[in-house]
Amino acid sequence: MSISASVALSPKKVGEAIAFLVLMGTIGGHHFYLGNTWRAVLLACLTAINIGIAVFLPALALANWVLCGAVLLILIVDLFLMKKDVAQSNARLGLDGGLLLPSELPRS
Structure with missing residues (x-):
């Protein structure tokens, strides 16, 4: 099994998803991690x-602020829905369909 395949099939964790949201949320990093590609592309x-x-249309500052607010609102909603998104991602992977406790994580 290749490294990318093993990463794609590994159980997703809420803490890691939140870290991706904080570090790369505006470009959809947390959605790429969870396998929600269309949501990630939308955010990007x-x-x-x-x-x-x-950069190119500074006269449209109001539109810029509206889009900034929309992206921020999406990220806040994503933060509150993170546990559900992780559970759905694990269910799609066939990994018990729920959140994983530290004691349930596979040992390597």
């Missing part, structure tokens, strides 16, 4: 559009 596109407006 919103962020790219926001940066494009800020």
Whole structure:
């Protein structure tokens, strides 16, 4: 089994997903980690559009602030739904469908 395949099939953890949200949330890093690619691409596109407006169309400052607020709102909602998203990701992988306790994690 390749390294990327073993990472993709490893159980997802809430703490790691939150770390991805904090470090790479605006580009959808936490959604890529959980396998929600379309949500990750949506966040990355919103962020790219926001940066494009800020750099190339500074006269549209209000639109820039609205998009910043939308991305921030999405990230706050994602933070509150993180446990459910991790459980769904683990269920898709066939890993007991729920949150994993530290004592239940596979030992390597």
